[in-house]
Amino acid sequence: MIRYTLTCANDHSFESWFQSAAAFDSLAQAGMVTCPECGGSDVAKRLMAPAVQKSAMPVRPLSDAPKEPLEKLRAEVEANADYVGSNFATEARAMHDGDRPERAIYGESTAKDTKKLIEDGIPVLPLPFVPTKRSN
Template sequence: MKVLDLRCDRGHGFEGWFGSEDDFASQHGRGLVECPLCGSQSVSRLPSAPRLNLSNAREPVAQQPKSGEPVAATPEAQQLQALWMQAVRHVMANTEDVGERFADEARRIHYGDAPSRGIRGQASPDQAAELVEEGIDVMPLPIPKVLKEPIQ
């Protein structure tokens, strides 16, 4: 099993588990590797090296990446990504998915024609702008594909 450090073009770092280097190359070439945060399929592999624990070994000196090389995520960035995923999971667990009926259902709730509750769904940019003009608070929340499907 190969555990690879990966990063999407939006800077999200994540791990990928593959049976081999060839397995990663095959899946990546077929567009099957994507960022679990944003769904981007523009993914690159970060350089990594095994760490050997030797008694006299010195700590490795960090080297500056060359232009165009991916950069490893800082602990702060990783913490922010984890918090964002936790927030998205909370929203999904505590709202009703009304799908493409989002704009209509938001209006029904706003005008008292439906019970007040948290909802989520899809709305076009024009629909979202119309809802805001009517005084209905909406917020875009990109939900990673990995959270929309059951875990295998």
């Protein structure tokens, strides 16, 4: 069994259990997965963290984790890519379609827009940090 966090076209969020990922896919395509709040069948999986069992080994607190690699990555991205803010999906699609010249970009995107980019074969990658906000 697998539990998914789902969202409908009206941005209602809910959870449901499925026998497998394939079971969810076939039920969703058949319109059999519906939002409990509005009844809508345009439902998609949301990004979620998997449940992980605790181990017997002690876990180092996040505050003790090495921050230098993330800060180095952040500096590299911010120095070599253009921040496009909430226009990320639009800019990525325009570059993919050849309407804008290709360049390195970063910004924010909704889960729905990101999923559509991936489905359309447009390469995207989540950043392991929150970008420093800059105005467009």
